[in-house]
Amino acid sequence: MKDIKTFVKTIPDFPKPGIQFRDVTTIAxxxxxxxxAIDGIVDxxxxxxFDLVVGSESRGFLFGAPVAxxxxxxxxxxxxxxxxxxxxxCEDYCLEYGTATLEMHKDAIKTGQKVVIVDDLIATGGTTExxxxxxxxxxxxxxxxxxxxxxxxxxxxxxxxxxxxxxxAVYEGK
Ligand code: AMP
Numbered sequence: 001m002k003d004i005k006t007f008v009k010t011i012p013d014f015p016k017p018g019i020q021f022r023d024v025t026t027i028a029x030x031x032x033x034x035x036x037a038i039d040g041i042v043d044x045x046x047x048x049x050f051d052l053v054v055g056s057e058s059r060g061f062l063f064g065a066p067v068a069x070x071x072x073x074x075x076x077x078x079x080x081x082x083x084x085x086x087x088x089x090c091e092d093y094c095l096e097y098g099t100a101t102l103e104m105h106k107d108a109i110k111t112g113q114k115v116v117i118v119d120d121l122i123a124t125g126g127t128t129e130x131x132x133x134x135x136x137x138x139x140x141x142x143x144x145x146x147x148x149x150x151x152x153x154x155x156x157x158x159x160x161x162x163x164x165x166x167x168x169a170v171y172e173g174k
Contacts, residue, residue: 001036002032002036003169004027004033004036004037004040004148004149004168004169005169005171006033007026007027007030007032007033007036007037008022008023008024008026008027008149008169009022009023009025009026010022010023011023019174020171020173020174022121022149022151022171024059024062024120024121024148024149027148028062034066037063037148037168038063038066038067038070040148040168041063041067041118041146041148041168042067042070042071044144044146044166044168045067045071045116045144045146048116048143048144049114049143050073050114050115050116050143050144051073051074051113051114051115052068052073052074052075052076052109052113052114052115052116052140053065053067053068053071053073053074053075053076053115053116053117053118054075054076054078054104054109054115054116054117054118054131054135055075055076055077055078055117055118055119056077056078056079056102056119056127056131057077057078057079057080057083057102059119059120059121060078060118060119060120061077062120063118063119063120063148064117064118064119067116067118067146073116076104076105076108076109076115077104077108078102078103078104078131078134079102079103079104080100080101080102080103081100081101081102081103082103083103084103084104084105086105086106086107087105087106087107088103088104088105088106089103089104089106089134089137089138090102090103090134091103091130091131091133091134092130093126093127093129093130094124094126095126102127102130102131102134104131104134104138106138108138109135109138109139109140110138110139110140111138111139111140112139112140112141113139113140113141114140114141114143115135115140115141115142115143116142116143116144116145116146117131117132117135117142117144117145117146118146118147119145119146119147119148120147120148120149121147121148121149121150121151122147122149122150122151122154122156122157122160122165122167123151123154123156123174124154124155124156124159125154125155125156125157125158125159125160126159128145128156128159128160129159129160132145132160132163142163143164144163144164144165144166145160145163145164145165145166146166146167146168147165147166147167147168148167148168148169149167149168149169149170149171150167150169150170150171151171151173151174152170152171152172152173153171153172153173153174154174
């Protein structure tokens, strides 16, 4: 089977100088790429007892929803502020410049439910940290966190210490 990295395009200096942008749109555009990504994450979860997959807008939806479907689990959407129609909880998180806010429906997770978080990529880990806080405030237990890509040089794992973190492809550096 091909390495998922085969399907990732690296764009230098996007969106600003010095950033190596790891573009996952080229995974989605290629059926073989998508199959390798989804099957790879499903494989990471095959012996794990869990109830729900949680993914965040928008690249987390791309990988999280197919994994949930394949494993017959529910999928919970984490969205940017102001998009969800019912009662929400929110969490601020840091971006490179300033902060942003993520939200999820208050009734999306019940106390004691076991949750897996799926996302496209871990950079600083700030986004995932905010999602974990919301899941735990609702009484959920984060039993694994899965990424397609990990940028090891940004030490996102440090922020997620104590959680079970797995990734399909690791890029050294930022
Ligand atoms: P972070 O909160 O720093 O872990 O970053 C979270 C999100 O930002 C990821 O899920 C990506 O969608 C996006 N992102 C951050 N850095 C990059 C990068 N170098 N290439 C592509 N996407 C990135």
